[in-house]
Amino acid sequence: MSNVNVKVNGIEVSVPAGSTVLQAARAAGVEIPTLCYLKEINEIGACRICVAEVKGARSLVASCVYPVNEGMEISTNTPKVIESRKTTLELLLSNHKKECLSCVRSGNCELQKLCTDYGIEDAHKYSGAMTHYAIDRSASHMYRDNEKCILCRRCVAACSNVQAVSVIGANDRGFDTHISSAFEKPLAETSCVSCGQCIVACPTGALSERDDTAKVFEALNDPTKHVVVQTAPSIRVALGEEFGCEMGSIVTGKMVAALRRLGFDKVFDTNFSADLTIMEEANEFIQRYTKKENLPIITSCSPGWIKYCEYYFPEMIPNLSTCKSPQGMFGSVAKTYYAQKMGIDPKDIYVVAIMPCTAKKFEAERLDHTAVKGLADIDAVLTTRELARMIKKEGILFNLLPDDTFDAPFGLGSGAGTIFGATGGVMEAALRTAYETLTKENLDDLHIDFNDVRGTEGVKEATYNIAGNEIHVAVASGLANAEKVLKMVKNGEKHYDFIEIMACPGGCVNGGGQPIQPASVRNNVDIRAVRAAALYRDDKSLPVRKSHENPDIKQIYAEYLEKPGSHIAHEILHTGYIARKKY
Amino acid sequence: MQKKISKIPFKGTAEQEEKLKAVIAECKGDKSKLMHVMQQAQGIYGYLPYEVQVMIAEGMDVPLEKVYGVSTFYAQFSLSPKGAYNISVCLGTACYVKGSQKILDKVCEELGVQPGECSSDGMFSVEACRCIGACGLAPVFTVNDEVYGKVTPEEIPGILAKYRNG
Ligand code: SF4
Ligand code: SF4
Ligand code: SF4
Ligand code: FES
Ligand code: FES
Numbered sequence: 001m002s003n004v005n006v007k008v009n010g011i012e013v014s015v016p017a018g019s020t021v022l023q024a025a026r027a028a029g030v031e032i033p034t035l036c037y038l039k040e041i042n043e044i045g046a047c048r049i050c051v052a053e054v055k056g057a058r059s060l061v062a063s064c065v066y067p068v069n070e071g072m073e074i075s076t077n078t079p080k081v082i083e084s085r086k087t088t089l090e091l092l093l094s095n096h097k098k099e100c101l102s103c104v105r106s107g108n109c110e111l112q113k114l115c116t117d118y119g120i121e122d123a124h125k126y127s128g129a130m131t132h133y134a135i136d137r138s139a140s141h142m143y144r145d146n147e148k149c150i151l152c153r154r155c156v157a158a159c160s161n162v163q164a165v166s167v168i169g170a171n172d173r174g175f176d177t178h179i180s181s182a183f184e185k186p187l188a189e190t191s192c193v194s195c196g197q198c199i200v201a202c203p204t205g206a207l208s209e210r211d212d213t214a215k216v217f218e219a220l221n222d223p224t225k226h227v228v229v230q231t232a233p234s235i236r237v238a239l240g241e242e243f244g245c246e247m248g249s250i251v252t253g254k255m256v257a258a259l260r261r262l263g264f265d266k267v268f269d270t271n272f273s274a275d276l277t278i279m280e281e282a283n284e285f286i287q288r289y290t291k292k293e294n295l296p297i298i299t300s301c302s303p304g305w306i307k308y309c310e311y312y313f314p315e316m317i318p319n320l321s322t323c324k325s326p327q328g329m330f331g332s333v334a335k336t337y338y339a340q341k342m343g344i345d346p347k348d349i350y351v352v353a354i355m356p357c358t359a360k361k362f363e364a365e366r367l368d369h370t371a372v373k374g375l376a377d378i379d380a381v382l383t384t385r386e387l388a389r390m391i392k393k394e395g396i397l398f399n400l401l402p403d404d405t406f407d408a409p410f411g412l413g414s415g416a417g418t419i420f421g422a423t424g425g426v427m428e429a430a431l432r433t434a435y436e437t438l439t440k441e442n443l444d445d446l447h448i449d450f451n452d453v454r455g456t457e458g459v460k461e462a463t464y465n466i467a468g469n470e471i472h473v474a475v476a477s478g479l480a481n482a483e484k485v486l487k488m489v490k491n492g493e494k495h496y497d498f499i500e501i502m503a504c505p506g507g508c509v510n511g512g513g514q515p516i517q518p519a520s521v522r523n524n525v526d527i528r529a530v531r532a533a534a535l536y537r538d539d540k541s542l543p544v545r546k547s548h549e550n551p552d553i554k555q556i557y558a559e560y561l562e563k564p565g566s567h568i569a570h571e572i573l574h575t576g577y578i579a580r581k582k583y
Numbered sequence: 584m585q586k587k588i589s590k591i592p593f594k595g596t597a598e599q600e601e602k603l604k605a606v607i608a609e610c611k612g613d614k615s616k617l618m619h620v621m622q623q624a625q626g627i628y629g630y631l632p633y634e635v636q637v638m639i640a641e642g643m644d645v646p647l648e649k650v651y652g653v654s655t656f657y658a659q660f661s662l663s664p665k666g667a668y669n670i671s672v673c674l675g676t677a678c679y680v681k682g683s684q685k686i687l688d689k690v691c692e693e694l695g696v697q698p699g700e701c702s703s704d705g706m707f708s709v710e711a712c713r714c715i716g717a718c719g720l721a722p723v724f725t726v727n728d729e730v731y732g733k734v735t736p737e738e739i740p741g742i743l744a745k746y747r748n749g
Contacts, residue, residue, distance in 0.1 A: 169649065169652040170652060172655045173655070173656050176584060182651035183588055583637045
């Protein structure tokens with residue numbers, strides 16, 4: 001591709017033809033603020049905070065969508081530009097519920113930051129006519145406060161373009177324009193899949209996860225409760241971002257230490273139950289593959305994907321693996337095996353899950369997730385963000401903590417368990433185990449990596465020859481990509497034996513419950529790739545890299561579960577699904 | 584103003600459904616025809632209730648929220664049925680100056696509805712409209728095709744009673 005030469009604030013740069021003014025400025029080391037623009041997700045040029053002056057152009061241009069051409073002279077900080085941005089901010093503030101003191105996004109809000117940067121500090125000056133909306137708290141995973149919404153439509157784009165769900169949109173017009181669902185139905189009554197991708201796209205406090213920290217604090221303060229916690233693979237490579245660590249830092253040790261200081265009786269690793277999932281799922285795959293039954297088998301650890309399947313592809317339900325997710329399996333064995341082993345009444349065990357995912361809050365409320373009758377497997381689900389909030393609230397200086405280690409008997413996780421957090425990871429973990437089971441051969445260090453299923457592409461395919469069988473696999477992340485794959489399977493265009501689907505693009509590392517990175521970061525760094533790379537580093541550094549070699553896994557099968565797919569495993573580790581109506 | 588969503592139960596007939604299905608069949612596969620389908624549906628049913636929008640969404644393979652978004656954006660679409668008697672109160676300048684807002688308020692109060700809504704018995708719907716060219720008679724409102732001019736709020740109950748008792 002050819003390059004064009006432009007000047008940004010007098011600085012000469014050469015950028016690929018077709019670049020936007022915003023990109024050219026970045027190349028020249030100049031930052032232009034953005035609000036509605038979110039790279040590859042929302043490129044609608046609507047908010048006009050990103051205006052710049054282009055020599056010869058009649059009016060200011062929206063730099064996020066305006067293409068550069070040869071010789072263009074751009075100014076990003078003239079008085080005219082600054083004035084225009086200020087006016088935009090003042091207009092936004094004039095219809096904004098300004099409660100930064102208590103707002104969940106304070107300190108990490110893109111609107112607040114811009115107002116500070118541009119010196120728009122007197123909040124009361126901008127009180128005009130306001131629109132009023134009730135906060136929608138109907139859903140089990142999130143709430144929406146339209147009075148803090150700036151109508152940037154990043155959430156709408158995430159829901160429709162990235163997730164192919166489209167249950168939210170901008171409705172009515174003019175001053176009454178607001179984000180809501182068809183016929184103003186509460187979110188819980190729509191076919192929302194609870195993925196939370198809208199939340200991580202939102203620049204303000206308009207969208208946020210349901211905060212369950214209060215009930216966890218309550219359990220921790222209840223002396224009759226034995227409170228245990230499990231942490232999903234992706235937390236350890238993202239939590240650090242909340243405390244100023246470089247993106248991609250692995251903070252497992254500090255995370256465990258912080259959880260112990262918060263008062264959890266036992267700190268366990270979801271990587272253990274990810275391994276358990278692989279034991280069950282690899283076995284299920286081999287069974288189905290041998291009998292040629294309900295193929296392709298599709299993974300079931302992403303509850304956003306499960307809900308999507310139930311609403312949008314109910315005819316594919318027989319293809320879903322019946323395995324509960326690692327979160328669910330953990331809860332099941334905590335309230336059965338662990339309760340027995342420790343001699344604790346299961347009803348006194350309170351299980352908290354730290355998840356990168358908002359849909360896990362929904363999953364925990366599913367009625368069939370009860371290994372012990374009458375008791376939910378999981379009592380509370382906290383996102384990475386909520387955990388960070390608890391740590392800050394308690395005055396724990398995260399960065400100064402000494403490293404600590406997980407507790408037995410669910411403290412060991414293999415490298416296969418850790419890579420669950422990245423798209424392709426579950427597939428790779430299952431292949432490591434299925435390969436050794438089918439071939440009875442050892443996968444050595446040179447052959448343990450299944451590189452074809454790694455990487456952030458939305459759809460990946462590979463064919464593996466295992467013990468004389470050609471096994472066709474596909475991996476999709478982001479539900480719009482899942483939709484593409486499933487349509488091809490349905491119309492016979494593609495044949496696969498095994499499909500991994502994650503609701504969130506890039507997998508759990510980019511889940512709807514992960515630390516929120518502002519557009520200024522997301523437009524320039526692929527957070528999915530950076531966090532996933534950390535997981536693969538973690539995998540490489542672990543002594544055990546295959547689920548079936550995890551000593552804790554061997555122990556639980558020996559003492560309790562007998563073998564993968566046993567009667568008891570079916571009772572407590574597997575589940576069923578329900579076809580749901582979209583409208 | 585946010586569009587009013589009718590709570591009146593949907594009473595579409597098989598005949599109406601057939602007509603809509605025919606329109607959809609013609610336009611299926613071409614999402615740019617969505618507006619056209621919605622206009623036809625508005626013509627067939629007089630408004631676009633949930634049931635009709637779901638038929639359109641499923642038939643045209645677009646998300647319901649997209650259909651709803653369009654239906655609330657354009658003034659030509661209504662989410663509330665027209666009553667047997669549709670009352671249109673002029674809020675044009677001449678009428679407004681002569682107090683037509685009070686007429687509208689009174690009509691709404693008498694019927695227990697908001698502008699844009701239909702009474703729960705399906706008898707009356709109320710809307711505000713722009714100048715209808717009868718400024719000499721301001722304030723003006725119409726009930727279906729009948730025009731009432733130089734009205735006062737006090738006269739409203741009597742006029743409504745006339746239709747009610749039919
Ligand atoms: S959304 Fe941002 S600006 Fe608005 S109250 Fe919250 S922190 Fe403040
Ligand atoms: S949680 Fe996911 S499915 Fe639900 S509204 Fe947000 S983006 Fe859409
Ligand atoms: S809810 Fe958030 S992301 Fe959605 S339009 Fe409003 S401010 Fe933007
Ligand atoms: S118009 Fe460019 S960021 Fe909104
Ligand atoms: S203003 Fe009411 S008829 Fe002209």
